[in-house]
Amino acid sequence: MTSTSRGIDVSAYQASQDWTALKSGGLTFAFAKASEGQTSRDGRFATHIKGIKAAGLVPGAYHFAWPNQDASREAANYIAAVKAYAGPGFLHWLDLEAYSDGRNYRGRTAAQIKAYASAWIAAVQKAFPGQRVGIYTSASDIAAGHVPSGVPLWYPAYPGSRVDTFAEAEAVSKPAPSGRAVTIWQFTSTPAKGPRVDSNLAYLAPAALRAWAKGEDTDPGSDYTPPAFPSGLAPGKSKPSAVTLQRALKKGKYMAASVAESPHYGPKTEAAVAAFHNAHPQYRAKGTTHDVAIGPKGWAALFRLAYGK
Template structure:
């Protein structure tokens, strides 16, 4: 049986919380809305996050996305809001969901929405090196390709009164939208008892979540299944194929990987995320269906090398 832990998330819609009582009741984590769009900030964020941290819960914040606005400006809004409170063990989330009238998605294609998400995540990772950054998003967004491959998922799906307590969520099957396994399931906003808050189940024990939340700076030091392709001689600059370190340096030089990521001989998730960001930044690779591809081919490597060094 999968170990789990319990949590809630809040915004300006919730009053001040007794966070110490929440912890005594068995909660392990809590997230608060920090910002929305390019300039809006949640007026209760500071009070919420201070209480969460003071109670010793795993703390996090989220930004409500407007993919039809500028990703860099939205990330800057979030970063400035959260920076006084973020630190080791703090979790960051992009809330990627459409308003009911889709006004925040209007005029954007699936590829553009995904590119926005990649850009926002890269900016947040750069601002908070070693801290975890994930996406809160719906089954519809996942199915329509709005979510970058490999992103940590916080997933909302409400079964209704059939699952409106933590015990019922723990007994239910883990959701698998489009075959993906979310780390966190937000299963109700109307719990059977207690205050009206969003209730969440994390598929890690409280201790494992706390350890995981401490950061991923060493993630690329762990072996992973992905192996880069063998490149024919002459198609890649300098050598037949790039080593992981060579590729990481080019990704950093090109702005697709945070310079704070340690060099590693393994093609871990940060390296793969950098390759995905590179593919998403170039229309020819998106058109070729490579916008989710963590593997860089010989032509892609040559293009990345030119972009990074031939300036």
């Protein structure tokens, strides 16, 4: 079985699609633009998302961000646009990119843009518990520090004619902008052949993508980097296993004992790490409002609280 899945994304710029035929042709997922800013909605969102869901594709929606507006109002606009269609297996994305003239970023610092993204994600996660929320963003936004840690990344980068088809995208190395892990790569927006739609490659096999979209801890699905400690329990210099972290979270009562252990860091582990940070905010990464990635200082504190050492 292939280790990738194929998908496209659409907006009001694209006409209605034959989603059943696209699925038969090898598509696994499709995303549609739902909203933009504080009040704007995409005029073809309902048509697109109904077709995507009816065809049995992994569905998702995205919101085009205006970080120089109010994050809570923008999240409310998106939530209202998608609430009739969102459910288990539905993916949510914040499209964090500047207009060519910078008008949606104007007057905001990198820290403010990051805080906006964190607030939008937190609001959407609260509205749709257990559903995945990620960020679509560029290499320049990542390098500028606009992107919170611990979120799935949908990454646009266009190599040109040498990578113009799904087969060509599957044959090249997975991108890693600024060392961040990429869940989905948008590799072209103007393919030489076929319809003029954005083509995307997810780095999960179709069955794994469906499980991941439903919130199962089947794959990291984010740029989370585990803290440094050895194969034992005490912090040290070698990388940990996710299971060791999960056992410490359970021991510290931040994760339910009934949660199945997994070799991957997924939403259940993220929720437990967030619970630890909420209980002990001094170990939360500076400037974040919902930190789901644990660093060496936080891990050392968790180890002491869980095992008394």
